[in-house]
Amino acid sequence: MSKQFLFDGRPVAFEDGQTILQAARVAGHYIPHLCWHPDFPPHGSCKLCIVKVAGRHVSSCAMPAKEGMEVESNTPEINGERRALLQMLFVEGNHFCPSCEKSGNCQLQALAYDLEMTGERFAHFFPERPVDASHPDVLLDFNRCIFCELCVRASRDVDGKNVFALTERGINKHLVVNAESGRLADTDLAADDLAANICPVGVILKKRVGFAKPIGERTYDVKPIHLVAMEDGK
Amino acid sequence: MTAELETAEGRETLRKVAIDPVSRIEGHGRVTLLIDDDDQVCEARLHIVEFRGFEVFIQGRPYWEVPVMVQRLCGICPVSHHLAASKALDRVVGAVPPSPAAIQLRRLMHYGQILQSHALHFFHLSSPDMLFGFEAELGKRNIVGVAEAYPDVARQGVLLRKFGQEVIRATAGKRIHGTGAVPGGMNRHLSLADRDALRADADQMVAWSQAAVELVKRLHRADPGLYDVFGVFRSGLASLVRADGAMDLYDGVLRFRDGDGGIILDQVPDQNYRQVLQEDVKSWSYMKFPYLMERGPDLGWYKVGPLARVQNCDFIPSPLAEIERREFIDHGKGDVIHAPLAYHWARMIEMLHAAEVIRDLLDDPACTAGELMAQGTRGKEGVGIIEAPRGTLIHHYQVGDDDLVTMCNLIVSTTHNNQAMNTAVREVAKRYLSGRKLTEGLLNHIEVAIRAFDPCLSCATHALGQMPLVVELAAANGEVIDRVVRD
């Protein structure tokens, strides 16, 4: 018999080496996540995937599953924490969904809906983050970066280009482009690189697409993220 | 004329009455009256805080975001900004002209906006004053009062507005802040289901709009001493017209008439607006004062909006509204009608026109099929002009090679009407307030004059007339002598 743990009271089978998030997912249980991606090792930065195990809060994307552990995920307490994390993300950057072209395809927005984040709670930081429009095909709107480093990892590990990096710490942390000029135009990023297509929010955007697809017909307009995420392996 | 009332002599010694905020006009309107010791109005000014910050906000943003972003400029006519920006940016992506489907769908969206806005304005904001009189008790002078005394009128008003909103939803994707129009065209067709549902109601909307014109006409005729005279002043007229002189609220060329109806300028391409218009700045107002360059700031100002449009065009290209236009023109007995309250009559004629246009567009196959996007040689600059519910709306952008907006200039309808509204306030202040004690009803006369222009501060959420009115009596040195708050 395979090993099991309890996920919100229900038994979930797992194999050695699987994380809580992975095993839960295979068993059809969704755990909210932003920086985790099925094709990459866990990153553990966004903490949206927190669950409670033996009274402790752990990142389920990084924590290996263990025989007999009891995991609480979809509870008012944990979802409340996730909401607070989202609320912090919203004020750390400049997220203005109504005119953001990623609206409806944005995981941050979709999670906010899913977790019933109805309002703001913290004061906005309003960081100064100018856009980089130098590249002919790709726009960078740094205003919306949540520092998941998916672009960094994709560019380095898959595209083999190392176009992006995070720099500085804490409140000054920000995404930079690895070029002497600091401009995206001076990198070898191409519009069909994985790095140009992986951003879960609206930072790395194909130019001149904008609202070609109507709001209301987009991925998370049509289906909530907890269903979409279980379907397409993301 | 009352130009002398703009800045009074010896204003330091005068008392000031401030009506702030003007009720049923969202927070930013403020009227100040300087009154001397004998209660004579010595100075009257309407201050409107304009949203200039928006232009800076848009600079540095990618152009494709702009039509969605600018909808935030106005709570009532977001669609007008959405379309004016899209039209301007068509030039940047080289969609000149856009595809037939895109044009018809945008027209449909726009006339839906005209219908809903005119219905809102008339039934919710103005009909209470008109049906009950400007001095009627405040508790009655609102849409609830109308619903009690004239249930059919109120109901039709609500349903007309709803129909307009449905047209917007069906074309823009959402009732407010949709994304239907994009630089280069549209991103969606009208669905067959929406078309059929709208079609089923379209004739009824035309009939109710006709009834609304009748109602305004009746009110107007019943009291010509008020309607034809209240706050009247002569000014030029400005609007877009179709190349053949027909009324067209979506697209066309600029035409300007003088106060006697003579055409000053005609067939001005929208892209050339800067060659004919200039904006004057006055130290006491945040809002600029546009004027026709060749006439100068003192003579070159004009009215925009329904009253201007109905008289600026040569004809209305829909049969029922054209009949009404003729009757309206006849009412002027050969002269241009300048009475601010005639705005309401003209507005209802336009609402009827919008209802007819919508009905006909619903039968146009271009709305449900066909290429939505067009492309062409990339441009660096574009102007989009549209006749918004309140009047001519100008959007002007320059876009860099990197796709970011480098320059944005917006002239909204209320700005075009700035001088006209100030003049109306002065007229009313002079005729109705001078030498009398200030009463609630009298103060309301000023609001009625402003409201006739439907400044885009009017806010649906204040339709119940519950917005508090603050009246301040102050010496010109700023010292508040007395203060009345109306809840």
Ligand code: SF4
């Ligand atoms: S740009 Fe997007 S993918 Fe890259 S770190 Fe920021 S949010 Fe993540």
Ligand code: FES
């Ligand atoms: S998904 Fe686990 S920390 Fe981000």
